[in-house]
Amino acid sequence: MSNPTDSVRPLTLMRITVRNLTARPMRTLLTAIGVSVGVVAIVAMKSITDGAWRSINNTIALGQSELLVFQGGVAADILSVLDEKAVGERLERTRGVAKAVGVLAHPMPVESQPFMAVYGVRIPNMTLLEDNVIEGRLPQSDDEVLAGAVALRALDRKIGDTIDLQGQDYTLVGVARCGAVFLDGALFASLPRVQEIAGRKGQVTLFQVVTEPGANVGELVERIDAENKDLTAIADASDYNKVDPGLDIAQGMIWGVSIIAILIGALIVMNTMWMSVLERTRQIGVLRAVGWPRRAVTRLILMESLGVGLVSCVLGVLGGVGLAELVSVMPVTKQFIDPAFKPGTFVIALLIAGALSVVGALAPAWRAAKVSPAEALRYE
């Protein structure tokens, strides 16, 4: 015969924790929101920079390309200026290089868009994008352009329409998706035409380098750098700071902002838990009086704080993902931002929320454990 108490769940520390947190739902929620600000910042910013790294790697790997070559010693990739013919020939003479495709990057206003990247590529070299065309075809003449999928939406055009570039109409013949927001938010036009628009005749910004079969990419990068003091070769996004420290700077700012947000979060937790311990001094005294050791009281306070941290983590991840997605669809930024949500980001969010919950609860937990039961029972 079943006992009527069989269905009753026994009291546990976890159960007391949940009861204490849900007994003051607004305070728990407000504290969690305060703590989640730091998590939101970390998740959003890290997802955005991870997206940028992914875009760089996908740009490097465009078509058969395996590395990019820029002018050495520049402060930003867009400032790189290379002689298309001279540098191109020099690169193609390098052992391991099958082909060097010059690309001129020129940001400019395009119709309704105040800022859009236009890449100039010689028409025969457009085959570099062959595998990425999702609609239409590659340009076959200087009067035709290819649009990245994001740029197409931004310009609200369809294949066969014309696009005005600095007063001259170009026919849109195809759409490409490259998995790199810098490319998907751009237009691809004939190199001579873009050089003319930019006033940079004979110049390119970078070379996409296709290697010979079996070539060791790492050794090739070292060889290009060693043999050409005026060039910098990049085979992975992690080396991109050689031509543009922007991402590194952004990453530094992310951690700076995040540390401030984390400190504020820890103070919020500390304040809430301190108040909670003060309010419950008498209850803590009762628990001590009935034989709870100090460490059990400490554990209870830390578990409550971790509970707040868990809620903060959930709110922070949701908020961070939402914020990154919002930024990626805003008209001003959608051509440059395509967040990547990696599992590691969420693990970091969980660890940070947990760590600041514990750090914030240390002082209150210490106070709770230190209180003498006799004094606590007298506490009004």
Place this chain on the structure above:
Amino acid sequence: MNDHMPARDAATDTRDIEHNRGVAVTARDLKRHYEDGRIRAVDGVTLDIRPGNFVAICGPSGCGKSTLLNLLAGIDRAESGSLRVADRELAELDETELDEYRRSTVGLIFQLHNLLPELSALENVQTPMLMTALSGRERVTRATELLERVGLGHRLHATPNRLSGGERQRVAIARALANRPRLLMADEPTGSLDSQTGAQALDLLEALRRDQGVTLIMVTHDPNVAARADRVLNMLDGRFVD
């Protein structure tokens, strides 16, 4: 709200009851002062309590009754003197041993029931048992039995704010009995109750004491309560007086 307290039924309920479990309490020249000795809450108390006795400690407010009870319960430490309970000198116990003493030897009933407001009656009674080796199922079973014994079998899941004053005090009594204490101490247990409910609570405590043979020490300044004790100790200015 049903405030009926079946003290007699509880008294005849012999399940899980061990007789003659009371402990002897011996204090010699026990002192507890505050504020650099300006306040002499307990000032040289000497007493002997035999196992199973019901002792009432009486006296006006501020005479040191509650401080003495705190010392006996192990929730405060004396500055000097000797205090032996169940052949253990409390001054010699370290922190962990004192926790264990409070947990396993003592059952405490406060004037203000001091129940945890977020927890149900059943959960409140389990709080002292959480720190023992009992399994979750054993805790629930024992807490249910105790609440049934104090006449609250029908209020297991009610939180303190849904219980009457008398019911809360009965939950507090059940909680005090959770770990089968050998020394039951009550600080003005009827102080916040009306006379009828207070009398019922006393009936219950006396019945439990009689059936389980535990030592019962009760602080009170109610002469009617004191009259029910085996022995009455009067306190004034931190000392016992005739």
